[in-house]
Amino acid sequence: MRKKxxxxxxxxxxxxxxxxxxxxxxxxxxxxxxLAEMCRMGIPVxxxxxxxxxxxxxxxxxxxxYPKGLEAEVRGAMALLEQxxxxxxxxxxxxxxxxxxxxxxxxxxxxxDTVLNxxxxxxxxxxxxxxxxxxxxxxxxxxxxxxMYGDVVLGVRAAKGEDHDPFSVALDTIKKERKAKLDTDLDxxxxxxxxxxxxxxxxxxxxxxxxxxxQEQLWGAITAVFLSWNNERADAYRExxxxxxxxxxxxxxxxxxxxxxxxxxxxxxxxxxxxxTGEKRFYGEYLMNAQGEDxxxxxRTPNPIEELRAVNAKAYRQLLGIQKKLEDHFRDMQDLxxxxxxxxxxxxxxxxxxxxxxxxxxxAVDLVREKKISREEAVARVEPxxxxxxxxxxxxxxxxxxxxxxxxxxxKGLNAGPGAATGRIAFSQEEAQAxxxxxxxxxxxxxxxxxxxxxxxxxxRGILTARGxxxxxxxxxxxxxGKVCVAGAGDVEIDYKAKRMxxxxxxxxxxxxxxxxxxxxxxxxxxxxxxxxxxxxALFGKGAAAKKARSSPTFxxxxxxxxxxxxxxxxxxxxxxxxxxxxxxxxxxGAQGVGLCRTEHMFFGEGKLLPMREVILSEDEAGxxxxxxxxxxxxxxxxxxxxxxMGTLPVTIRTLDPPLHEFLPxxxxxxxxxxxxxxxxxxxxxxxxxSLKELNPMLGHRGCRLGITFPEITRMQAQAIxxxxxxxxxxxxKMPRPEIMIPLVATAKELELQAEIVHATAAEVFAxxxxxxxxxxxxxxxxxxxxxxxxxIAKHAEFFSFGTNDLTxxxxxxxxxxxxxxxxxYVDLGIxxxxxxxxLDEIGVGRLMEIATTEGRAARPDIKIGICGEHGGDxxxxxxxxxxxxxxxSCSPYRIPxxxxxxxxxxxxxxxxx
Ligand code: ADP
Ligand code: MG
Ligand code: MG
Numbered sequence: 001m002r003k004k005x006x007x008x009x010x011x012x013x014x015x016x017x018x019x020x021x022x023x024x025x026x027x028x029x030x031x032x033x034x035l036a037e038m039c040r041m042g043i044p045v046x047x048x049x050x051x052x053x054x055x056x057x058x059x060x061x062x063x064x065x066y067p068k069g070l071e072a073e074v075r076g077a078m079a080l081l082e083q084x085x086x087x088x089x090x091x092x093x094x095x096x097x098x099x100x101x102x103x104x105x106x107x108x109x110x111x112x113d114t115v116l117n118x119x120x121x122x123x124x125x126x127x128x129x130x131x132x133x134x135x136x137x138x139x140x141x142x143x144x145x146x147x148m149y150g151d152v153v154l155g156v157r158a159a160k161g162e163d164h165d166p167f168s169v170a171l172d173t174i175k176k177e178r179k180a181k182l183d184t185d186l187d188x189x190x191x192x193x194x195x196x197x198x199x200x201x202x203x204x205x206x207x208x209x210x211x212x213x214x215q216e217q218l219w220g221a222i223t224a225v226f227l228s229w230n231n232e233r234a235d236a237y238r239e240x241x242x243x244x245x246x247x248x249x250x251x252x253x254x255x256x257x258x259x260x261x262x263x264x265x266x267x268x269x270x271x272x273x274x275x276x277t278g279e280k281r282f283y284g285e286y287l288m289n290a291q292g293e294d295x296x297x298x299x300r301t302p303n304p305i306e307e308l309r310a311v312n313a314k315a316y317r318q319l320l321g322i323q324k325k326l327e328d329h330f331r332d333m334q335d336l337x338x339x340x341x342x343x344x345x346x347x348x349x350x351x352x353x354x355x356x357x358x359x360x361x362x363x364a365v366d367l368v369r370e371k372k373i374s375r376e377e378a379v380a381r382v383e384p385x386x387x388x389x390x391x392x393x394x395x396x397x398x399x400x401x402x403x404x405x406x407x408x409x410x411x412k413g414l415n416a417g418p419g420a421a422t423g424r425i426a427f428s429q430e431e432a433q434a435x436x437x438x439x440x441x442x443x444x445x446x447x448x449x450x451x452x453x454x455x456x457x458x459x460x461r462g463i464l465t466a467r468g469x470x471x472x473x474x475x476x477x478x479x480x481x482g483k484v485c486v487a488g489a490g491d492v493e494i495d496y497k498a499k500r501m502x503x504x505x506x507x508x509x510x511x512x513x514x515x516x517x518x519x520x521x522x523x524x525x526x527x528x529x530x531x532x533x534x535x536x537x538a539l540f541g542k543g544a545a546a547k548k549a550r551s552s553p554t555f556x557x558x559x560x561x562x563x564x565x566x567x568x569x570x571x572x573x574x575x576x577x578x579x580x581x582x583x584x585x586x587x588x589x590g591a592q593g594v595g596l597c598r599t600e601h602m603f604f605g606e607g608k609l610l611p612m613r614e615v616i617l618s619e620d621e622a623g624x625x626x627x628x629x630x631x632x633x634x635x636x637x638x639x640x641x642x643x644x645x646m647g648t649l650p651v652t653i654r655t656l657d658p659p660l661h662e663f664l665p666x667x668x669x670x671x672x673x674x675x676x677x678x679x680x681x682x683x684x685x686x687x688x689x690x691s692l693k694e695l696n697p698m699l700g701h702r703g704c705r706l707g708i709t710f711p712e713i714t715r716m717q718a719q720a721i722x723x724x725x726x727x728x729x730x731x732x733x734k735m736p737r738p739e740i741m742i743p744l745v746a747t748a749k750e751l752e753l754q755a756e757i758v759h760a761t762a763a764e765v766f767a768x769x770x771x772x773x774x775x776x777x778x779x780x781x782x783x784x785x786x787x788x789x790x791x792x793i794a795k796h797a798e799f800f801s802f803g804t805n806d807l808t809x810x811x812x813x814x815x816x817x818x819x820x821x822x823x824x825x826y827v828d829l830g831i832x833x834x835x836x837x838x839x840l841d842e843i844g845v846g847r848l849m850e851i852a853t854t855e856g857r858a859a860r861p862d863i864k865i866g867i868c869g870e871h872g873g874d875x876x877x878x879x880x881x882x883x884x885x886x887x888x889x890s891c892s893p894y895r896i897p898x899x900x901x902x903x904x905x906x907x908x909x910x911x912x913x914x
Contacts, residue, residue, distance in 0.1 A: 014047030029250035031103030048254030056248030095124035100221035113152040117145035139191035278362030357389030393530035413489025415521035416475035421462030421484035429456030484518035565904035572888035580641035586893040593650040595890020596868035639724035643736035659697030703744020722765035748792040782806035790852035794859035804869025840877035875902035882906035
């Protein structure tokens with residue numbers, strides 16, 4: 001079919017042949033590439049053609065004009081389409097109708113708009129009626145067309161202050177007038193009248209008559225699709241998902257097949273596996289006598305796919321065969337759209353299906369077991385962040401049971417997004433965002449959601465809709481975002497104006513507590529506490545519940561995937577933890593050591609704050625030593641606890657770091673208490689507190705500056721660490737591996753002085769205890785000066801650990817605690833790509849890391865280098881650390897599985913680029 005020479009803007013697919021294929025998704029968009037591929041596979045697909053994404057990009061960059069030659073290509077493709085359908089566009093006797101469908105490189109659900117039944121006007125509608133033998137069908141198609149075209153192309157939508165778009169209002173009105181419950185109850189006469197009213201609406205709202213010319217309709221719709229690439233919803237979606245704005249969308253023009261041709265016709269959507277749980281079962285929904293998005297839009301509640309067998313066994317069997325063929329061919333779970341026209345099955349779309357984190361893990365692992373993909377592919381396929389869902393809490397079973405018994409279950413909807421969410425009701429996007437900004441957990445309650453609601457969904461813990469099925473917008477988007485969702489809870493009646501909802505006579509208002517069980521579909525009044533997920537229960541739980549969790553398919557899949565990731569990755573993953581229980585949690589999640597033990601957290605524990613304050617508030621060294629003596633055994637015990645849990649794994653312990661003011665007493669009562677304990681007058685303590693106040697504590701007397709001016713603090717900490725290590729070594733016969741880390745070093749001399757103290761203390765303790773434990777002394781690299789002079793610093797450091805929280809603060813000169821006020825605006829304005837405290841700034845901060853790594857290694861080839869900032873748990877930052885060639889990343893316990901997976905993906909990406 002391919003013609004020679006010149007740029008090719010139009011790719012055809014028809015009758016088992018196609019110009020394009022699955023590899024061409026960048027040019028044809030996902031939908032176009034999928035249609036071409038299905039066509040090549042001999043699957044029944046209505047013929048059509050795809051206008052490439054290049055045209056969209058061209059259009060956008062040339063003042064919204066089309067490239068030369070496009071029109072001719074489209075004309076040619078239309079002529080061939082007419083031939084293969086045996087119908088002609090704009091033919092009054094037997095009109096060809098087409099759909100105009102958008103489709104970008106990656107699917108953007110609901111973002112771009114589709115127009116169906118294009119080519120209808122007052123003349124062709126008669127031909128359609130004549131040919132199909134159904135006036136009702138022809139007018140049903142026509143009213144749908146006018147509505148979709150009016151909305152998508154002509155922009156006739158709900159105006160400000162209107163709850164609904166004028167077409168839905170007109171539809172509801174006529175349904176009331178004709179006493180029709182469903183849209184399928186409307187007869188031909190009603191539909192005819194509806195078309196008239198729709199056209200009047202268009203005239204009133206746009207000032208022009210509805211376009212009658214099919215050619216004009218065709219180009220109007222094509223242009224609308226290209227324009228929709230830059231509509232606000234699409235922009236918002238792209239922004240949230242990091243999709244570049246210059247990819248553009250393709251336009252698919254495809255011959256219509258009719259699911260609304262009566263009782264033997266229908267339309268549906270299906271998944272080759274359960275998109276919620278990942279279970280291997282064909283899963284879907286359909287509606288008879290329906291078209292296009294009816295199934296998704298929640299106009300009627302659709303039927304489960306199994307029921308299709310009874311309606312049309314042949315089509316059902318064929319569909320089963322096709323779904324298997326498609327999954328095998330694409331080697332992934334597919335999301336399918338199909339239409340049955342008068343008993344004949346047509347496939348309209350196939351794409352990799354959106355899925356929850358649960359499903360992503362299970363499907364990837366199952367596909368390996370079924371020998372469809374390799375372990376590496378499975379590891380590459382699961383979005384690291386989505387593992388988060390598997391660790392998210394579910395409802396506390398006792399509280400949930402009590403809630404059920406006491407009749408707090410209001411109703412049941414569809415379990416569209418698993419997990420448990422409890423929060424306050426918001427009925428609008430704005431309200432959800434406002435409450436979330438105040439730190440409230442939110443449940444967004446809507447009749448149905450539309451793409452306009454995505455920011456509100458993002459701000460919510462859970463989403464409840466009154467209408468729509470498992471494949472409704474709410475369900476789809478919630479699953480992708482990893483939000484809890486109960487969809488299609490038909491008993492929920494919502495009054496947006498009054499900000500109230502009622503369920504079987506029980507009323508709730510905005511701000512009331514509501515709980516959603518996305519696994520059972522229950523909607524429960526009030527708040528319910530949550531408990532650990534299956535994976536967490538399997539890892540940490542005890543007793544029967546834990547045993548059950550351990551044999552669950554989710555946990556089995558999780559375990560396999562993690563072990564495959566471990567076999568691939570080169571980066572070690574450590575944890576940031578200070579307490580033995582946190583360390584135990586981290587080990588269960590696969591930690592290979594502690595990357596950051598913050599000793600100051602220990603001081604806030606029982607009995608430690610007072611002596612710590614005395615250290616700080618003492619007038620002289622003798623006083624400090626007295627207080628430190630009290631602290632020593634307490635610190636030693638802390639470290640013993642950590643070493644015992646961590647065994648022979650490395651434990652990086654940071655000496656005292658925070659600004660002193662964090663320890664200072666603020667009220668008279670505490671000051672009096674300290675004074676009494678220290679045997680000095682209150683006034684003296686109060687004066688000392690005053691004198692220690694700093695204007696800018698973050699850049700003040702903190703970090704190693706404390707250890708430099710109060711060397712006895714470092715000495716005490718080193719003594720506690722080494723004594724603890726020796727004690728544990730003797731007791732457990734396992735050698736702890738402490739790594740003492742000096743914070744906030746700016747100059748080599750600072751580290752040299754601190755390291756001297758540590759080494760001297762180690763020698764003393766080892767001599768006294770008559771045992772030696774292996775240990776390292778190193779530093780954090782968290783000031784630009786340290787990074788820039790890393791070569792000199794490495795002379796005294798056996799390891800570096802990038803403290804990227806402070807390094808980001810000091811590189812940007814932005815205080816993390818004050819950044820919230822302007823960072824969102826900076827991101828909006830495109831000054832920052834994202835929050836640099838969440839995602840490592842590879843260009844600036846990363847550059848410093850690169851310098852430090854290179855120079856550190858040059859000065860000391862065997863230096864160990866890792867990262868212990870929060871970035872250690874961010875997948876993109878983990879991948880960057882891999883590229884830098886670090887030895888490990890360290891993150892909070894619950895981020896460890898995410899970091900393990902990201903570290904493995906970094907290797908796979910590297911291999912792919914080789
Ligand atoms: P989206 O990208 O939002 O999924 P689609 O382009 O897939 O939008 O179209 C929306 C709906 O219209 C689909 O459910 C599909 O079944 C239906 N549809 C699209 N093209 C045709 C066609 N040629 N014949 C019948 N139905 C169609
Ligand atoms: Mg859509
Ligand atoms: Mg679709």
